[in-house]
Amino acid sequence: MKLLDTTIRDGSYAVDFKFTCDDVANIAEKSEKLGDAADALTTVGNKSLFKTTTKTDENGKTTTVYDTDKIYQAVRDFADQYNSLYNSASTSKVKQISNAAASMANYTASNEKLLSSMGVTIDEETKNLKIDEEAFKKTDMSKVKGLFNGSG
Secondary structure (H helix, E strand, O other), X not given: OOHHHHHHHHOHHHHXXXXXXXXXXXXXXXXXXXXXXXXXXXXXHHHOOOOOEEEEOOOOOEEEEOOHHHHHHHHHHHHHHHHHHHHHHHOOOOHHHHHHXXXXXXXXXXXXXXXXXXXXXXXXXXXXXXXXXXXXXHOOHHHHHHHHHOXX
């Protein structure tokens, strides 16, 4: 007989962890939403948010531009979903989930300088992402594209 077998039989295994299937399902749902937000930013080809358009001004000068409003909305959604998942996962009683949240925060912190150059900061206390809309929209969108698509 293993210690785990005894623990499960007497019921203390579930009580010690103090989590429910709903807690895990909630985190799984938030993880899925973050994945969807990331997919929106990593899509390539005709459906890419980073598809450029050519604009011609009244003087006939043409420029190639990104739709910064759409990109901002997608990055803001990503940050919102990231924050939601991180906040739930970091307080999870399931060690693997709270460890995954710590890994998320560490990976994000490793990109802090790049994120900051785009107007995205990491709150020191909560580890949540915050976006300065004005600073973000002034950013060279090819840098943002490079962050999410791996190419600039």
